[in-house]
Amino acid sequence: MKFFHEVRGCSLAVDIVARELGVPLELIWVDVPRKLLPDGSDYYKVNPKGQVPALELPNGEYLTEGAIIMQYLADMRPESDLCAAPGTLQRYRIMEWMSFIASDLHKGGFMPLFKKTTPDDYRPLARQLVVSRMKLLDEHLAGRDYLTGSAFTIADAHCYAIAMWTHYHDIDLAPWPNLSAYLERISQRPSVQTAKAAERAEAKRQGYEGKV
Ligand SMILES: N[C@@H](CCC(=O)N[C@@H](CS)C(=O)NCC(=O)O)C(=O)O
Incomplete structure (x- = not known):
């Protein structure tokens, strides 16, 4: 395809x-x-x-x-193991994360940082939104290997692709050790x-x- x-x-x-x-x-x-x-x-x-x-x-x-x-x-x-069966609660958990990643993290968070047309005085707020969402992910990942438990799912692939944009915008991951370890773990996958x-x-x- x-x-x-x-x-x-x-x-x-x-x-x-x-x-x-x-x-x-x-x-x-x-x-x-x-x-x-x-x-x-x-x-x-x-x-x-x-x-x-x-x-x-x-x-x-x-x-x-x-x-x-x-x-x-x-x-x-x-x-x-990449996604749960339709109709199960685990499937809705995966979709819940993906909805958050596509809307709040991608569009609401990072997109204004990428756009050349974003007014300069909006940039600090956009950056702050990204930071607050990184903090939320870090807190959620305490004691968890992946977003919805012990198995890597499509929600983690999605989260990885978007959260790694911190790198393009020089947002240091050091304040979020659980998130840093999670992204590093995912980056090792073949x-x-x-x-x-x-x-x-x-x-x-x-x-x-x-x-x-
Ligand atoms: N809601 C879409 C958004 C896709 C999206 O914004 N893709 C970006 C690249 S990361 C793009 O193609 N932007 C070009 C544009 O919006 O004109 C999704 O989650 O797949």
């Missing part, structure tokens, strides 16, 4: 999940600022929102929204290492200059 991805994008979480599950994806690197596909065609035709991630389904339709794509992939391999290697290779190919 074709997967529409971006260097430093939240789409990293989906690539990690696919690698965990052994679902092969063909990575298509999108020029998101210009909304262009590698062949120069219009990315809005894939996703009218102009955002990554997007997944081309076997029937030719596109599925968007990272939290939903990750559930779709995990449900292809119900025998894996799925994460190979997904990051693919991202770095693409960044190099593009001549991307920022941190990846």
Whole structure:
């Protein structure tokens, strides 16, 4: 299946999940600022929102929204531990975290820090929002290996991809030892290492200059 991805994008979480599950994806690197596909065609035709991630389904339709794509992939391999069965409380716990990560952490927290158009006087508040959410994660992770217990799930892949943006914004993780240890633990997973290697290779190919 074709997967529409971006260097430093939240789409990293989906690539990690696919690698965990052994679902092969063909990575298509999108020029998101210009909304262009590698062949120069219009990315809005894939996703009218102009955002990554997007997944081309076997029937030719596109599925968007990272939290939903990750559930779709995990449900292809119900025998894996990556997500709980639909209808169980554990499934709702995983979705609860993913909703928080996509909305409060990604959009409400980090997005204004990435946008060049964010007014300078809003930046300290956006940073403070990220800090308060990192603190919440750190407190939650006390005595836990992963967000919903002892097993790594799609919620952890999602959390990892977004929380690692602290690195791009020079937000030091030292005040949050549980969160730091959690991110370090996840970064050792082969799925994460190979997904990051693919991202770095693409960044190099593009001549991307920022941190990846
Ligand atoms: N709600 C979407 C948000 C996706 C999103 O914001 N992706 C970013 C990259 S991390 C993007 O494509 N931004 C470009 C834009 O919004 O124009 C999801 O969680 O998948």
